[in-house]
């Protein structure tokens with residue numbers, strides 16, 4: 001009985017530890033906004049000829065977009081546009097990519113997710129592109 005209890009407590013402690021490690025980074029929506037506007041939107045306005053406003057989608061739609069990890073028609077992953085490699089390739093002409101050149105990929109991804117979640121159609125502060 002005592003052994004079982006100890007094991008149970010240990011399991012709980014371990015899983016709490018794993019959870020806090022996975023959630024250790026809290027997305028910074030302000031940095032995400034800069035990255036979204038200066039990297040994502042700049043390309044959409046040049047290549048797609050139109051911006052994609054955060055408020056064109058719901059939080060659930062943005063979450064599905066990131067979960068699928070397919071950008072456009074699936075030519076690239078979404079993660080590709082957060083990679084250091086991608087930032088390096090555009091930093092000569094892109095101030096945000098240069099400024100955040102050393103930020104871990106996953107932090108930038110969480111930042112943009114936080115921004116889109118906040119600015120989605122059903123978010124706390126819906127926002128378009130301007």
Ligand code: HEC
Pocket residue numbers: 036039040041043044047048052065070071072073078081082112
């Ligand atoms: C190099 C240019 C470029 C960059 C950078 C870029 N996009 Fe795109 N994006 C496009 C183009 C072009 C399309 C239309 C693609 C198509 O339909 O084939 C598109 C489409 C989209 C779409 C709508 C289609 C879909 O897949 O649901 C979303 C959402 C999107 N991009 C989000 C993002 C986000 C978020 C980022 C930044 C992390 C980003 N894009 C960065 C060029 C870019």
